[in-house]
Amino acid sequence: MxxxxxxxxxxxxxxxxxxxxxxxxxxxxxxxxxxxxxxxxxxxxxxxxxxxxxPMKKTTAPSTKEMSEHKKIIKIEAQVSLQALAGRMSLKATEVLMKLLSMGMPGVNINSTLDADTAKLVASEFGWEVEDVAVSEEDALNMARDDTDEDQANLELRPPIVTVMGHVDHGKTSLLDQIRRTNVVSSEAGGITQHIGAYRVNTSRGYITFLDTPGHAAFTQMRLRGAQVTDIVILVVAADDGVMPQTREAISHARAAQVPIIVAVNKIDKEGANPERIRREMSDLGLVPEEWGGETIFCDVSAKSREGLDALLEMTALQAELLELRANPKKPAIGNVIEALLDRGKGPVARVVITDGTLSTGDVILAGTSWGKVRAMTDDRGRMVRSAGPSMPVEILGLSEVPSAGDPIHVVKGVKIAQDLAQQRRTKVSSSLIPASAKVSLEDLTKRIAEADLLELRIIIKADVQGSVEAVADALANLTTDKVRVAIIHAGVGGITEGDVNLAVASRAIIVGFNVRPAGKAGQLAESEGIEIRLYSVIYNAIDDVKSAMLGLIGPSYEERLLGKAEVRQTFHIAKIGTVAGCFVQEGTMRRNAKLRLVRDSVQIFEGRFASLKRFKDDAREVDKGFECGLSIDGYNDIKVGDVVECFEVAEVQASL
Known part of the structure; x- marks a missing residue:
């Protein structure tokens, strides 16, 4: 061997x-x-x-150049972390970071996530090429569709989506309440609509979907969303009140959305009602009634007696027929989030209106940065449904997080695509929050110094639905003045948690809850930490209380009020008393218990209090203008003829914002 x-x-x-x-x-x-x-x-x-x-066959190994060229391409999907990009280029993360900083990108750090464009730019500096292999959002959304989706033969008439708008307390919800024959308004706090309600009503001319929007000023965004989704706007105006600020705003939203307006003159049975005056006021705003030769439909109604409701529904259906609203129920659904909330038992819940196509249980959907597979759907009556067609309002379960009200909804091909698109959108949102430049100008520095003198009231907001979160946050942030800034530290959907309380402790903030309550031991923790939790169900009460808190933060201010002036005509020195001045009161009143100021040649030389004030030999509490008096100053004797004694008081003045 x-x-x-x-x-x-x-x-x-x-x-x-x-x-x-x-x-x-x-x-x-x-x-x-x-x-x-x-x-x-x-x-x-x-x-x-x-x-x-x-003989053995010779094989040719790839050259070093070919291997190098093969390795010089890095493939990413829309984004890549700075550290991952450095690793794939066999570089230290600090090298890539320094290169980015030298290229004028001061907002980045070693933990930053780079978008495709930034990654391509910095990689090219090291001789590498970055290839973005992510599917574009447009292509991903089109994957769920086919050529038949746009086939005109598949289009069918759909019910109109009608948004009810108007000024607060003009009877919008009561009017819709009568149309639905339910009692919604009694369930709303203070009788005021707090968030958008979506309802489907079966009329003699088919279904109509109604959106009831809040009327008070804080809910501007919710009215705007209602106008964007709608086909027709019913503008409710009280016959005894007339055109108000939210009436004008609703008209602006409807015109911006380019949708027809039907004016419902409500409360015509109330004393002082004047429908003709409403028509004149609306004509001044460009809404001329049809009977006056214009193009706007006016209907006189009473939500209390149901008078005129049938005519209103008839005119709404007629307007919808003229619009020839059509949709394809066979295509994957497209819709809009009307409202969203976090339910303790159900998780993220979205109330949506389908604008085209059909949404079915099991569909994978994308809504803003949220995604999910539809686990269950309920209609506006609370009944479980398996599918929802065009113009139908439904409540859906199964989303990964609470979407923002107003987010569009799309059905996508699969879970992976939905996750990737949601992540891309989150990245865009995060990158938009990074400042474009870190340069500080003299103007910026001056502004920061001025802001440092501002008092700050820090607030954490929790509410039942996303629309309420936005409305409360906007309303409170708009209370900021030159003296006090309202800083919204955090705003979210759901009950008040221990995490919210800990955040309030760290940031020295108060917690405002809107239609929510403390969850678990959050209330006990807040009490032990001295954190104030204020709970509301009507937004006006929250605004008033925050204003009071701002005033309390400012504290009282004091104002000096001049009471009188007296000229010293003679002086006398009396043993054990000191100098006594004989004076003539020139202005106002000299008061014994007030403060005084001694002025000589327009210069203040002493400030103190009276030791005595006499009228002849009698003590006096006060001496009016035109009379003589004698006075002595407590602890001061250097009084000379010609001096002026000013009598004044310091009063507390109510603080103002």
Missing amino acids: RQPPQPRPTTPGSPVRRREYDPRANAAAKPDPRAAGNRRAWPGRGKRGAAAAM
Whole structure:
């Protein structure tokens, strides 16, 4: 048997041959053809063996240049972390960070996530090419559709989506209450609509979907969302009140959305109602009644007696027929989030209106930065449904997080696509929050110094639905003045948690809850930490209380009020008393218990209090203008003829914002 070669012994100073000790090096230097199992390739002994030996086929290994070019391309999907990009280029993250900073991107740090454009730019500086292989949002949304979705033959008439708008307390919800024949308004706090309600009503001319929007000033965004989704706006105006601020705003929203307006003159049965005056006022705003030669439909109604409701529904259906509203119920659904909330038992809940297509249980949907598979759907009556067609309002479960009210909804092909698109959108939102430049100008510095003098009231807001969160946050933030800034530290949907309380402790904030309550031990923690939690169900009460808190933060201010002036005509020195001045009161009244100021040659030389005030020899509490008096000053005797004694008081003044 053939023995393997033994390593030769070495002596100090003799070279060590790597092949003798490293089998990998030995194999690389002298490949063993027998390892391939080809016995004929092994050269045999003698002439026959030599003749039988076959030459080995040479293979060409890729060149170093080809390998380098292959490795110079980095593929990403829309974004990549700075550290991951550095690793794939075999660089330290600090090298990439310094390069970004030198390129004028001061907002980045070692934990930043880079979008595709930024990654391409910085990678090119190191000789690398970045290829974005992410599917575009447009392509991803189109994957769920086919050519038949746009086929005109599949279009069908759909019910109109009608938004009810108007000024607060003009009877919008009561009017809709009568149309639905339910009692919604009694369930709203203070009889005021707090968030958008979506209802489907079956009339003699088919279904109509109604959106009831809040009327008070804080809910501007919710009215705007209602106008964007709607086909027709019913503008409710009280016959005894007339055009108000939210009436004008509703008209602006409807015109911006380019939708027709039907004016419902409500409360015509109330004393002082004047429908003709309403028509004149609306004409001044460009809404001329049809009977006056204009194009706007006016309906006189009473939500209390139901008078005129049938005519209103008839005119609404007629307007919808003129619009020829059509949709394709066979295509994947498209819709809008009307309202969203976090339910303790159900998780994220979204109230949506389908504008086109059909949404079915099990569909994968994308709504803003939220995604999910529809687990369950209920209609506006609370009944479980398996599908929702065009113009139908439904409440859906199964989303990953609470979407923002107003977010569009799209059905997508699968869960992976929905997750990727949601992540792309989150990245865009995060990058938009990074300041474009960190340069500080003198103007910025002056502004910061001025802001440092501002008092700050920090608030954490929690509410039942997303629309209420936005409305409360906007209303409270708009209370900021030159003296007090209202800073919204955090705003979210759901009950008040221990995390909210801990955040309030860290930021020294108060917590405002709107239609929510403390969850678990949050209330106890807030009490032990001294954190104030204020709970509301009507937004006006929250606004009033925050104003009071702002005034309390300012504290009282004081104002000096001049009461009178007296000229010193004579002076006398009396033992044990000191200098007594004989004075003539020139203005106002000199009062014994007030403060005084001694002025000589228009310069104040002393401020103190009266030691005595007399009228002849009698003590006096006060001496009026035109009379003489004698007075002495407590602790001061250097009084001279011609001096002026001013009498004044310091009064507390109510703080103002």
